[in-house]
Amino acid sequence: SDEKLDLNDSKWEDIHVITGALKMFFRELPEPLFTYNHFNDFVNAIKQEPRQRVAAVKDLIKQLPKPNQDTMQVLFRHLKRVVENGEKNRMTYQSIAIVFGPTLLKPEKETGNIAVHTVYQNQIVELILLELNSIFGR
Numbered sequence: 001s002d003e004k005l006d007l008n009d010s011k012w013e014d015i016h017v018i019t020g021a022l023k024m025f026f027r028e029l030p031e032p033l034f035t036y037n038h039f040n041d042f043v044n045a046i047k048q049e050p051r052q053r054v055a056a057v058k059d060l061i062k063q064l065p066k067p068n069q070d071t072m073q074v075l076f077r078h079l080k081r082v083v084e085n086g087e088k089n090r091m092t093y094q095s096i097a098i099v100f101g102p103t104l105l106k107p108e109k110e111t112g113n114i115a116v117h118t119v120y121q122n123q124i125v126e127l128i129l130l131e132l133n134s135i136f137g138r
């Protein structure tokens with residue numbers, strides 16, 4: 001909404017409130033940031049040879065709607081900053097991927113492969129974080 005928030009207000013001191021709200025925002029979108037119709041394409045991209053993965057994921061991101069691309073770029077740049085402060089917050093590339101993978105990227109209908117999907121979801125998010133500049137430029 002257009003509500004103005006004062007993040008200096010004491011009710012926002014608990015970082016878990018803010019991160020929970022961020023995750024909830026993405027979880028409750030009508031369609032995930034990585035759209036349903038591209039889920040299998042992203043999974044197939046992460047299964048490729050390591051040196052082909054970045055180009056494949058980059059190409060798929062370019063096929064997403066522009067608002068999704070823009071939101072993704074801002075979100076992943078922020079998450080990269082979180083990882084860069086890992087000494088203070090104990091967040092690693094892998095832990096961010098575990099937290100955000102299933103929220104940002106999921107199949108439209110869950111099949112019996114939930115555990116397998118989770119592995120790929122995490123790997124895709126981790127790859128984007130690790131290769132942020134290659135994928136989105138500087």
